[in-house]
Amino acid sequence: MNIQEIPLSADNQVFTIQLGDNQLRLRLIFRDEAGWILDVMAVDSTPIISGIPLVTDINLLAPYSHLGFSDSLLVVSDDRAQFYPTKTNLGFQSHLYFVTDN
Structure with a gap:
């Protein structure tokens, strides 16, 4: 198992990152009541x-395995009682991890 923490800050952000065999562009935006929202792009x-x-x-x-995603993307909070960053x-x-079975 390979675990990679995706470096984030508490700001809206867009960046390109290598995750497994894929280079992807990620966008994170804070949407008030909806909280943090992630978009995955080419x-x-x-x-x-x-x-x-x-x-x-x-x-x-x-939910997106039909798009070819076989690995995991997990949000983990240092405070186990907290469900959202x-x-x-x-x-x-609150941390975002990419986990592969390799």
């Missing part, structure tokens, strides 16, 4: 998945 910004809410302890990519703790007390 490097040229073509949308692949839009509007994934960041929720702890579930594989965020599980807050506006100010993303990347500090």
